[in-house]
Every structure is written in structure tokens, then in C-alpha cells.
Amino acid sequence: KALFMLIAITALVFTAACGGGSSDSKSGGKGKEVKVGVISWLNGSGASYGEAITNGLKLANKEINDKGDVKIKLITEDSAGKKDQAKSAAEKLINSENVSAIIGPTLSTEMQVVGPTADSSGIPIIGTSTTAKGIPQIGDYVFRNSIPEEQAIPASIKAAKEKYKAKKVAILYGNDDVFTKSGYDVMKDEAKKQGLQVTTTEKFQQGQADYKAQLTKIKSTKPDMILCSALYNEGAVIMDQARKMGIDVPFVGGNGFNSPQVIDIAGDAANGLIVATPWFAGKDDQKVKDFVKKYKDKYGKDPDQFAAQAYDALYVLAAAIERAGSDDPDAIRDELAKTKDFKGILGTMSFDKEGDIVMKPTVLIIKDGKFQEFK
Ligand code: 1QQ
Incomplete structure (x- = not known):
């Protein structure tokens, strides 16, 4: 029995030293790039949603990579606001690009087909703009940081x-x-x-x-x-x-x-x-002010809610990748699920046990041609 224990312990130590064998080639310790797929509505009648979302992601991506604790490579696909195109994009990102996680798609209509695809493939996915009922409930790999209707x-x-x-x-x-x-x-x-x-x-x-x-x-x-x-x-x-x-x-x-x-x-x-x-550009918060300035300098216009949600989502994902210490989708999912009191430009957010955002919304009104706090 003692000999058996010795063999078992030796095997365990050996496996640990090799970093878990098969995932070794994918493991994205410090310095290695982790591939993240993006599915966004970039052409057609809702293209401004996708433009804001991808702008927010690009800005966050540059900051995260410059800091260097994790390196993320975004691979972006247009869904044109169509669920079939969104599904093909997801399949391509998962099967050909071997992404470790996905951000998007833009619409709940698209997420209803993309969510199950990602979930059954074991790829974590974060919706940054999907607000219909039941989105995070699609599966354990599906999250969102957009406040539900x-x-x-x-x-x-x-x-x-x-x-x-x-x-x-x-x-x-x-x-x-x-x-x-x-x-x-x-x-x-x-x-x-x-x-x-x-x-x-x-x-x-x-x-x-x-x-x-x-x-x-x-x-x-x-x-x-x-x-x-x-x-x-x-x-x-x-x-x-x-x-x-x-x-x-x-x-x-x-x-x-x-x-x-x-x-x-x-x-x-x-x-x-x-x-x-969840987003108000006029908030008296240095983080918000910095983001608004950086976004304006880079894109020549003010960021909107969709840009802000995407920006925070990539930071939430980057933190999960860093904690996971690898590009293994399962490890990233498990760390994403633990997101608690993350402080971003939207405010402080957590995921509940279903992967839905926990955050109180702000009510705004359009007055004199701009969004203002509704009092
Ligand atoms: C959804 C939405 C849209 C407004 C995103 C652009 O909230 O499809 O869930």
C-alpha cells in the first residue's frame, strides 16, 4: 500500500511539474497572447452599436497589453445583426481560431443562438449589450455585464x-x-x-x-x-x-x-x-473622466454606454485570465464566475451565480439634445 501511495504521489508531482500535460501548449502564462473572439454588429442599421463596442474593446485591449500582466489578441467578426451570421462567426472563432473566450454578440436575438454554441463548446462568452430575459441562464459559460430590461x-x-x-x-x-x-x-x-x-x-x-x-x-x-x-x-x-x-x-x-x-x-x-x-459620462469619478478623455482623443467623439460596457467587460475578462494563469477556457470561466466587486467605469459590479450583472442602473433623460441625469 505504501508503495502504491509513493507511486501515486510521484505521478501527481510529475503532472503538476509538467503543467497538466495537454493544456501546456495552450497555457498562456505571462507574456503569451490569449485569443479572444469578438462578434459585433458592424454593418447595417445598427452598426453604431458595434462601432462603439469595438472601439471600447480596442481601447481596453491596448491599455491591458501595455500594462502587460496579460496579453490579449482580439479577433473580430461582423455579425451584421443577423443570428445566422453571428452563429457562423462563433463557429469560426471557436473551431478555426481556437479562441479562449468570446465577447459579444451585440443582440439578444444573436445571443440566443451564439450562447448555446459557445456553452456547448466550453468557451466562456460575455454579452456586453444583451439585455433580454434569460441570457445568462443559457448556460454556465454565458455571462453579461449589461443590465437586463x-x-x-x-x-x-x-x-x-x-x-x-x-x-x-x-x-x-x-x-x-x-x-x-x-x-x-x-x-x-x-x-x-x-x-x-x-x-x-x-x-x-x-x-x-x-x-x-x-x-x-x-x-x-x-x-x-x-x-x-x-x-x-x-x-x-x-x-x-x-x-x-x-x-x-x-x-x-x-x-x-x-x-x-x-x-x-x-x-x-x-x-x-x-x-x-449603468453608464453616465458626466459622473464625478476620475476613472470615468479619464476614460471619456482617452476615448475622445482616440475616436473624436464621446463614448456611449455600449463603448463603456465593452471596455469594462474586457477588463473583467483580463482579470479572470490573469487569475486563471492560463488560456484554458474552463479555468477562465471559473475565474469569471468569481468576479466580485470589480471596479470599472460603470461602477462596481459582480456576477451573480447565474453570470448576470449585479448593478443598479441610473435613470437618464434626453434634454436639450443630450443625455442628462433624470431628477
Ligand atoms: C439586446 C439589446 C440591444 C439594444 C443591443 C444593441 O439590448 O439585443 O439585448
Whole structure:
């Protein structure tokens, strides 16, 4: 028995000394580059989301690599906001590029197919903008640092209801996208919970150009506010057409509206839009100020929520890679899951046991053509 123990211990010591055998060729100790795949919406009607996200990632990547505790190589694929393209991108990153982790994709619609692919391949994935219900619950390898609609929308509806003493709301939502539908579900439930009467519920489709039929109906029911679940392109056009029809009540929007594109497209018509977000550029925090300056210097414009979330996500991932001390996806996943009280530019965040973000959103309003704190 003693001899057996001796052999077992010798074998153990030998394995440990060799760094676990097969993973040795992949192990990314100090100085070695760890490959991280990025899937982002870079072309088409929502390309500004992907532009902000990849800008935020590039900025963080340079800082992380310059510091040198870990080295990350980003490999970026465009999904064009389409779930099939997002899935092919994930397969390429996992099977051909052998990435150790993935950041993205942009839309919950895409994550619903990419999440299961990454999860079944044992590759950790962090959504930085996916806010529909059930995303981290796809599997143990799926995380997100974007605040779910279930937390953001109740906060913005409550703040708007109190401020405007609203009693009646109309709801307008896109019924062909996972995120816009999920936002609608929360709006409907929350209106009920907060004792708001829903005057009418109207639907639209992605890419729709004319919303007059829906808006005419909404106008006739005289709501105190409009709850709208849309991506920025449709959302901005809706607000523009609403204001032109004389609908001047506040809009409460979901995550899709958290883009300065709403202001670029709708102009003054965007005033009166209320949203909840983990990001506020005007925060009196040195970290936030530094980030805003660095981003502006590099890209010639202010960062938005999507850039900030992506920036923090890469730092969260880099910290997990550093703690794992290797590029082994399983080890990185386990360290990601332990993320607690990470201090980034969004504030302090942790992952809950399902891999969802724990953080309170801030409520903002577009006033005088810019996002401001809603008080
Ligand atoms: C989602 C979203 C979109 C607004 C991301 C751009 O929140 O698809 O979940």
C-alpha cells in the first residue's frame, strides 16, 4: 500500500511539474497572447452599436497589453445583426481560431443562438449589450455585464411616473426581435404593477419606415407617456414622426435607446426620452473622466454606454485570465464566475451565480439634445 501511495504521489508531482500535460501548449502564462473572439454588429442599421463596442474593446485591449500582466489578441467578426451570421462567426472563432473566450454578440436575438454554441463548446462568452430575459441562464459559460430590461425598465417607468404623475400609458414595440419583445413583456408587467392604465398596445417590425398608423391610434387614446421597446434606428424614427404629429408626451425606452444615434437621427424630437443605464459620462469619478478623455482623443467623439460596457467587460475578462494563469477556457470561466466587486467605469459590479450583472442602473433623460441625469 505504501508503495502504491509513493507511486501515486510521484505521478501527481510529475503532472503538476509538467503543467497538466495537454493544456501546456495552450497555457498562456505571462507574456503569451490569449485569443479572444469578438462578434459585433458592424454593418447595417445598427452598426453604431458595434462601432462603439469595438472601439471600447480596442481601447481596453491596448491599455491591458501595455500594462502587460496579460496579453490579449482580439479577433473580430461582423455579425451584421443577423443570428445566422453571428452563429457562423462563433463557429469560426471557436473551431478555426481556437479562441479562449468570446465577447459579444451585440443582440439578444444573436445571443440566443451564439450562447448555446459557445456553452456547448466550453468557451466562456460575455454579452456586453444583451439585455433580454434569460441570457445568462443559457448556460454556465454565458455571462453579461449589461443590465437586463427586467431591472432597467422598472426603474425608468417608476421615475417617469412619479415625475409626470402619469396614469395612462401607451405601449409600442417591435415584435420580431428577442430584445424588443422582452422589453415589451417587462413594460406590460410593470405598467400593471405600478398601477398604470395601458391605453393601447401597438406593434412594428424591424426596418419599418412609417409608424403613422400606430402613432395615430396612440394619439387618439391620449396617454400621459409612451413606453417604447425599439432599437435606435426604429426608435429615433418613431420619436421623429410622433413629434411631427403633435405627440409631445415623454417616451420611456429600453436599452436600444441608449445610443447617441437617437439624438443624431431624431434631433430635437429625441428630447423627453427616458432610459435607464449603468453608464453616465458626466459622473464625478476620475476613472470615468479619464476614460471619456482617452476615448475622445482616440475616436473624436464621446463614448456611449455600449463603448463603456465593452471596455469594462474586457477588463473583467483580463482579470479572470490573469487569475486563471492560463488560456484554458474552463479555468477562465471559473475565474469569471468569481468576479466580485470589480471596479470599472460603470461602477462596481459582480456576477451573480447565474453570470448576470449585479448593478443598479441610473435613470437618464434626453434634454436639450443630450443625455442628462433624470431628477
Ligand atoms: C439586446 C439589446 C440591444 C439594444 C443591443 C444593441 O439590448 O439585443 O439585448
